[in-house]
């Protein structure tokens with residue numbers, strides 16, 4: 001049973017030119033803080049919520065097309081473990097799953113052996129960066145570290161910066177930083193910009209995802225303002241949540257963030273990636289987020305270079321749905337352990 005690949009003939013890791021409205025974009029780099037851009041932001045909350053509630057009705061993919069979208073969701077997934085009881089053994093199992101995210105019989109039945117499908121990255125605490133790097137040797141799978149006093153981000157700034165440096169030295173290719181949420185609800189835009197810029201400098205060549213902790217930011221306007229400040233400070237990605245806030249990734253918050261990415265790209269000619277994270281557990285949710293990306297930003301934002309899910313348990317449900325697609329039956333969830 002061959003899967004119809006999304007679009008016509010995509011290859012999961014193929015790079016497509018990053019274009020928006022026909023304009024070729026460059027990767028983001030820091031620009032000076034423009035407070036006018038921050039202050040002029042307005043968000044029509046009820047319009048955003050209305051739009052969010054119709055995501056499923058505007059677009060739907062079925063059968064082999066849905067299978068292809070789910071494979072892409074795997075390729076765009078930061079397979080994550082961020083628990084107090086994490087251990088080297090758990091991280092090794094997670095890395096094995098990142099290398100081979102689907103059971104062999106599913107891969108064969110789908111006819112996708114040549115894709116060599118892997119997850120987009122593995123995301124762990126700093127303490128497990130070396131273990132993950134070693135476990136992923138011989139692959140192109142990057143290791144992402146949550147640094148900067150994750151999840152609260154309230155340790156002294158120098159320690160947070162130092163933690164990034166240590167994660168990069170340990171081999172992390174990507175760093176997920178957390179911002180000081182109080183800078184946002186106190187309107188301290190310069191302080192937020194300086195903090196994110198300091199983190200970006202400490203990352204060096206590693207890619208930086210800025211976690212806004214949107215569940216703590218009180219309003220969608222604050223989410224939009226924090227997004228644009230993080231982008232001006234040089235973030236490569238903006239990310240919704242740590243997975244530890246009371247409210248994690250939601251579609252309304254994501255709409256606001258991807259529209260901020262679009263406005264920023266139109267103004268600057270530069271692209272920034274998006275990572276929804278926290279509480280995303282099902283294949284159905286994965287499709288909803290991918291509809292948002294396709295509708296609001298277009299095809300380049302369905303590549304791992306510009307789109308990642310942060311998820312610790314979604315892969316199990318995707319694997320189960322793909323097995324249902326090829327066998328017509330649902331298997332028990334325990335047959336799809338994540339790690």
Ligand SMILES: O=C[C@H](O)COP(=O)(O)O
Nearest residue numbers: 242243278279310311312
């Ligand atoms: O960055 C990733 C999140 O911490 C994952 O959250 P989750 O455990 O709710 O999937």
